[in-house]
Amino acid sequence: MRAAALRAPLGTRAVLMLVALTYVGVMLLLPLGAVLFEALRKGIGLWWAAISDPDARSAIRLTLIVAAISVPLNTVFGVAAAWAISKYNFAGKGLLVALIELPFSVSPVVSGLVFVMLFGANGWFGPWLEDQDIQIVFALPGLVLATVFVTFPYVARQLIPLMTVQGRAEEEAALTLGASGWRTFLRVTLPNIRFGLLYGVLLCNARAMGEFGAVSVVSGHIRGETNTMPLHVEVLYNDYNFVAAFSVASLLALLALVTLALKSALEWRYRAELEARR
Amino acid sequence: MGIKIERVSKRFSDYPALDGVSLEIAGGEFVALLGPSGSGKTTLLRILAGLEIPESGRVFFGDRDVTDTPAAKRGIGFVFQHYALFGHMTVAQNIAFGLSVMPRRQRPSTSEIKRRVEHLLGLVQLPGLGERYPSQLSGGQRQRVALARALAREPEILLLDEPFGALDAKVRRELRGALRTIHEELGVTSVFVTHDQEEAFALADRVAILNAGRIEQFATAGAIKVHPATDFVREFITE
Numbered sequence: 421m422r423a424a425a426l427r428a429p430l431g432t433r434a435v436l437m438l439v440a441l442t443y444v445g446v447m448l449l450l451p452l453g454a455v456l457f458e459a460l461r462k463g464i465g466l467w468w469a470a471i472s473d474p475d476a477r478s479a480i481r482l483t484l485i486v487a488a489i490s491v492p493l494n495t496v497f498g499v500a501a502a503w504a505i506s507k508y509n510f511a512g513k514g515l516l517v518a519l520i521e522l523p524f525s526v527s528p529v530v531s532g533l534v535f536v537m538l539f540g541a542n543g544w545f546g547p548w549l550e551d552q553d554i555q556i557v558f559a560l561p562g563l564v565l566a567t568v569f570v571t572f573p574y575v576a577r578q579l580i581p582l583m584t585v586q587g588r589a590e591e592e593a594a595l596t597l598g599a600s601g602w603r604t605f606l607r608v609t610l611p612n613i614r615f616g617l618l619y620g621v622l623l624c625n626a627r628a629m630g631e632f633g634a635v636s637v638v639s640g641h642i643r644g645e646t647n648t649m650p651l652h653v654e655v656l657y658n659d660y661n662f663v664a665a666f667s668v669a670s671l672l673a674l675l676a677l678v679t680l681a682l683k684s685a686l687e688w689r690y691r692a693e694l695e696a697r698r
Numbered sequence: 699m700g701i702k703i704e705r706v707s708k709r710f711s712d713y714p715a716l717d718g719v720s721l722e723i724a725g726g727e728f729v730a731l732l733g734p735s736g737s738g739k740t741t742l743l744r745i746l747a748g749l750e751i752p753e754s755g756r757v758f759f760g761d762r763d764v765t766d767t768p769a770a771k772r773g774i775g776f777v778f779q780h781y782a783l784f785g786h787m788t789v790a791q792n793i794a795f796g797l798s799v800m801p802r803r804q805r806p807s808t809s810e811i812k813r814r815v816e817h818l819l820g821l822v823q824l825p826g827l828g829e830r831y832p833s834q835l836s837g838g839q840r841q842r843v844a845l846a847r848a849l850a851r852e853p854e855i856l857l858l859d860e861p862f863g864a865l866d867a868k869v870r871r872e873l874r875g876a877l878r879t880i881h882e883e884l885g886v887t888s889v890f891v892t893h894d895q896e897e898a899f900a901l902a903d904r905v906a907i908l909n910a911g912r913i914e915q916f917a918t919a920g921a922i923k924v925h926p927a928t929d930f931v932r933e934f935i936t937e
Contacts, residue, residue, distance in 0.1 A: 589782035592749055593844075595769040596776035597796035598851060607799070611786040 452673055459670035462663050470656075470667035478644045479652035479668070485560065486635075486648060487628040490567040495621055498575025503609070505576075506583035507591065517580070523572045531569045532637025535562055558640030563648065566634035571624045578620030579613055586612055615690070619683060626679045630672055699760045699854040699887055700725045701746065706755030708741055715741040716752070717911035723889065723904075725760075725854075728881050730898035731891045733908035734934070739891045740859055742908070746889065747857050748772050759855060772855075775848030775886075779860040781840045783832040789843050790815050790828030796851040818846040821880060838869035845877070849884070856881070858890035862897065874901055895935060899923075907931050 428436070459467055470476060501520060505513060523531065537543050539556035549556060556562045590612065594604040610617075632650040639646045647655060649672055656665035701723040708716040716738045723729050731739040744750040746757060748769030756765045764772055783792050791798075793815045797806055806814065819825050822842035832840055841861060848856060861877070862870040878901060881888050892898050898905045899919035906916040907930075914934075915927035926932040 589778055589780060590784055592769070593776065593778060593782040593784075593847075594795070594799075596747055596749070596772075596774060597799065597847065598770050598773075599795070599799040600770060603799050607795075608784055611784075 452676075455666055455669050455673045458662065458666035461666075466663050467667045467670070470661075470664035471671060473664070475644045475647070476652060476664070476668055479647045479649045480671070482560070482563070482647065483629050483649040486563050486567050487625055489564050490571060490628050491621060491625045493568055494571055494624055495575050495617075497572075498577075498579060498620060498624075499613075499617065501576045502579035502583050502613075503605075505580055506586075507588050520573050520576050520580075523570055528566075528570050528631065528633030528635075529637055532566050532634035535565050535569075535634075535638050539565075557638050558642070558646055560646075562638035563635055563646065566638045567628050567631055570631050570634050571628045574624035574627060575617065575620035578616050578623070582613055582616040583609075615686065618686060622679050622683055626676060629675055700727075700758075701855065701887060701889070702756075702758040703742070703746075704756045704758070706742070706745060706752045706757065708738075708745065708750060708752045710741075714911045716745070718755070719908075719911070719913055720755075721906060721913060721916060723887060725887055726885050728878070728888045728901065728903045729890075730902035730905045731889065731908060732895055732898040732905050733893065735893060736910075737908040738911040739893075739908045743857050743859055743889060743891045746855075747774055747776050749776075773851070773853055775851070775853040775856045777841070777844050777848050777856070777858040777861045779863045781832070781837075781844045781864075783840055783844055783847070785832055787831075788828060789819070789824070789830050789832065789835070792832065792843055793818050793828075793847045793850055795847060800851075814850065815846075818850060821849070821883075822846045823876065836869075837865050838873055841865065841873060842876070845880070849880070849886075852884075854886060856886045856888045858888065860891055860893070862892075862894075870897075877901070907934065909934070 459470075471480070501516065504510070505517060536557050538545055539549060539562065540546050541550065541557075543557070554561075556565070590608050591604050594608045595601075599607065629648075630650060631648075632654075635648055636651055636654075639648065639651055641647060641651060641655065643652075643655065649668055653665050653669045653672070656662075656668065701721075703719060703721040705718045705720050706716055707714065707718050719738070719742060721742075731742060733739045741750055745752050748764070748767060748771075752765070756763055758764065759772070784795065787795070790812075794811050797811050797814065800806075805811075815828060816825075819828055822845055824839060824842050824846070827835070827839070827843075832843065835843065841864075845861075858877075862873055865873065874897065877888075890902070895905075899922075902919070904916060904918050905922060907914045907922065909930050915922055915931050917925075917927075922931065922935065926935060
């Protein structure tokens with residue numbers, strides 16, 4: 421009955437679909453296509469030359485390292501936070517949920533500046549760090565800190581609603597069956613959240629590799645040393661080296677497509693199980 | 699194995715869920731905790747399971763003080779109202795769970811676990827359904843699986859929280875009969891929570907009637923009907 425009530429006249433449906441498709445086409449597909457087109461305009465040889473340039477190589481390597489550190493950190497934290505928030509009641513729970521979302525509402529530039537203020541040469545801990553000969557800002561630790569801050573909510577946000585709906589019954593069942601807390605987590609909780617977790621990790625990774633604002637502030641833009649891929653794109657663009665800029669950008673665009681494809685492949689691979697659990 | 703509850707109290711934020719409850723259950727007995735919602739019956743059952751911690755009072759299984767023993771080490775079987783089966787595991791894996799998480803030295807061999815699962819599936823009258831997933835079973839079948847899973851480690855105490863609450867009348871009657879039979883066969887001590895007095899009186903050896911965190915009367919169905927101990931009991935059973 422509801423479906424019938426919701427059925428719009430054919431004309432309305434056609435217009436709605438046209439609007440949606442046009443919007444997606446102009447706002448999403450066109451830019452993506454333009455990146456790939458510009459990257460390959462002068463031929464695959466120049467594309468390859470641009471991404472195998474030593475500075476580009478260094479930027480790719482740095483981006484991978486930063487993601488390889490910050491994504492696991494935020495995964496572990498995200499699971500722990502979601503577990504605590506969804507399975508237990510404690511004072512300050514609402515505050516914790518609000519804080520987890522903070523990075524979504526703070527401009528990335530501000531996030532970057534905070535770390536410069538804390539750990540920069542003139543920052544709160546700057547002189548002490550200098551005495552210990554530890555460099556955080558304009559070096560890898562700063563890049564990781566800024567990325568962790570910005571991608572902080574992705575895994576936790578994905579899991580909190582999921583785990584809240586699932587409740588505690590299955591964990592309690594496992595406990596009464598003699599399973600330890602850790603075993604309960606591995607054999608009951610983790611399998612129940614694996615798709616949400618995987619999706620959260622994919623999004624977190626995509627954002628970690630693509631982050632520009634916060635990373636830009638703490639990086640210092642030292643070519644071949646502290647430039648990540650998005651920063652390297654900007655540097656090349658500012659040098660009027662458009663083909664090279666778009667070539668590196670195309671790798672980032674490719675990352676988005678791979679993320680999407682992985683997610684779809686997972687949903688397809690486990691469709692029977694997803695269906696059965698509904 | 700007998701159960702002894704001594705002056706157990708528990709509060710939730712500001713209202714007392716249990717107010718100095720004492721109860722002694724004999725080994726092999728089948729006891730119902732009966733009462734309106736909010737009377738504390740489920741809280742009491744969860745305290746027996748170790749899923750809730752009492753603020754004061756002690757709980758004994760036989761001579762063993764289990765008040766501070768975590769749920770995983772109490773050696774009980776627990777059946778939940780909404781089954782709480784593991785959705786990503788088959789029926790057989792669900793039933794085998796308690797055995798498969800045992801420390802390696804105590805854990806039965808794979809073939810022994812398989813044999814035990816088959817036996818339990820027979821006991822709850824679901825032979826041959828081991829390869830199914832819980833989502834492919836009816837409510838009554840799921841609760842039978844939950845019962846088999848709770849019995850896998852051969853607990854001496856079986857705790858059931860509104861085990862028939864989510865089932866329709868016909869399935870409920872069938873399952874009641876099955877539960878009573880299994881109770882007799884295994885000689886376990888069973889405690890189940892219900893708000894359905896007909897069910898409590900039909901199934902249990904003795905019934906504890908709870909109200910506002912206290913036990914109003916603990917006696918056989920016959921004794922409660924003939925001599926209700928308090929006005930609350932009288933009103934509750936004539937409703």
